[in-house]
Amino acid sequence: MIVETIITTVAPDGAVNCAPMGVEWGDEALVLKPFLETATYRNVAATGAAVVNLIDDVRVFAHAAIANPQYPTVPAVAVSGVVLADCCSWREVQVRSIDSTPPRSRIDAAVVHHGMRREFIGFNRARHAVLEAAIYVTRLHLLPRAFIESELARLQVIVDKTAGAHEIEAMTLLAEHVRSVPVDLDRHDR
Secondary structure, three states, X not given: OEEEEEEEEEOOOOOEEEEEEEEEOOOOEEXXXXXXXXXXXXXXXXXXXXXXXXXXXXXXXXXXXXOOOOOXXXXXXXXXXXXXXXXXXXXXXXXXXXXXXXXXXXXXEEEEEEEEOOOOOOOOHHXXXXXXXXXXXXXXXXXXXXXXXXXXXXXHHHHHHHOOHHHHHHHHHHHHHHHHOOHHHOOOOO
């Protein structure tokens, strides 16, 4: 099963990177699949660690899909990394193996610590729609622009019907980002 998360990694120079990523979920192990050209891949390959954050605020997914947002963090307990201060729960992982076959790596990681701050209630339809939109935004370099724009329009209908203020804010951010990126510059380095 793939679970949508926010991965926090730390570069050797201490810079924190936040990136949305679906991970193969397990109780004792997780599989991360970052693209090879991303900061997530570089950081995990360099440090051997990451933190997988479960968060219910889709604005974090939207911001992380288009940039490297700086959110409040706290130090991880068992790995060299950071935990999002506002996450519901998290898993600290240590790399067991990395397969760097292009275009995406496959990083098998052991869960070495986990924690919980509050209950994760789940996502309504609008939050799911924003998550899907965020995934499409990270694929601007892979998918035809017309397809992404049609999917965003379809997802906007769901947001319009079921969203609260946070979901509207997140969807607006994603739609504006797609409109602002020239077609020939559809590139994303997360």
